[in-house]
Amino acid sequence: MNRLLNKVAIVTGGARGMGAHTCRLFVQEGARVVITDVLEAEGEALARELGDAARFRKLDVSDESAWASLVAETVEDFGRVDVLVNNAAVLAFGSITELSKAAFERVVAINLVGTFLGIRTVAPFMKQQGAGSIVNISSVDGLRGVNALAAYVSSKWGVRGLTKAAALELGHHGVRVNSIHPGGVNTVMSNPTGAPVDEVNKGYRNVPAQRVGDPDEVARATLFLASDEASYCHGSELAVDGGMAAGSYYPGLPGSPI
Template sequence: MSNLDGKIVIVTGGARGMGASHVRKFANDGARVVIADVLDDEGHSVASELGDTAIFVHLDVTSEQSWTDAVETARTHFGPVTSLVNNAGIEFAAPLHETPVEQWNKVIDVNLKGVFLGIKAVAPDMLGARSGAIVNIGSGAGLIGYENLSAYTSTKAGINGLTMTAAIEYGKHGIRVNALHPGVVQTPMLRNAMDSNSDLKQALNDSVRFQAIPRMGETHEISEVISFLLSDQASFVTGVSLPVDGGLILGKATPLA
């Protein structure tokens, strides 16, 4: 178990899916957690489960003002922010030539600009404390490319550049920045993606079938690794791009008969 005693963690997209799992795990590991999401009802519901250890704030990661307000609420309620998980994300599935520019822009805004704004918003607290840890959530799909996910994979690949640069800029100030790339994990996003695009559903099922570990991931399997990266146990780990994906990005394994 990771030790997050004394940590004040913002989790974007913490109202459901993997984000809600991360929130529960960090609270269980001793952190106080700020659930930051556009889904108010779901966010309040997760917060109320956790009592005094969690609050919900409405945050649209694409808005700089929204970030300023959320960090201020976190500071007022718990104290200066020590940790951030940039988990909020959206996908849009279509062949590249059928992807409307509005959808491209929307995915870039949430998945990449949102991560940039998040790091920017928490940096003053972390620089003041000369300590902090940030985990940016990419995707195994961003490491290998994925049919029908041009905007999504572009943002998730972009997260690596942003993570490495932030790690270089902030390491000397005691702040660690890492990227974690989940594989195929059963969440509302995955269910919606599979329901809305049969080609993508087939591709995802094939990916899992030929993986080294041939199954979908569970949300807690991602939360465990993020909790470690946020903890002081990972004090010499920065700038890494860590797949947590059952081997999705490796070569194909032959399935058992």
């Protein structure tokens, strides 16, 4: 408890899924949280659930002026911004030859440009404070290639590289920038039909954990990087992926459970 006591955090894509779990955990650990999302009903409901420690603000992360207004309001109301979690993201399925330019650009605008705008907007305030933590939610697909997800993969590799550049530019000002790389996580994005977890797990027999991830497992990793416990982490990549990035089993050979 109290690992984020008196800290002020902004979480994008915070209305549901990994973002909502992160907001709940941050409040439990003593933070005041600004929940941002385009999903107003879900975001407002979560803010009511969390009480006085949380507020909801609608934010399109690809909107430069909206970012400026959000951060200025946060600093005016709370006096500081200690943590930024760039979590908002979208998917677009389709082969490279079938994916439209507009669909590709939308994914990059939200996943990568949105992360860039968040970093750029909070950085001056964190530099002035001499402290801050920025946690960028990339993906296991920012560590590897995947068919049918060219736009998503490109954006998440971009987040990974942006994290390194930002860590170099901001680290000597006391601002830490790190990335988290979730694997399959049981959220609306990856399980839109709400299939039972036992059914979902059947698709993960080829990875070491033998199951899909829980959003709270990603939230706890985010908490670590956001907290002062990660004081020597700059530009790091934390894979919370059940071993997906490590490789996959050859069925029937020694060491394989399948």
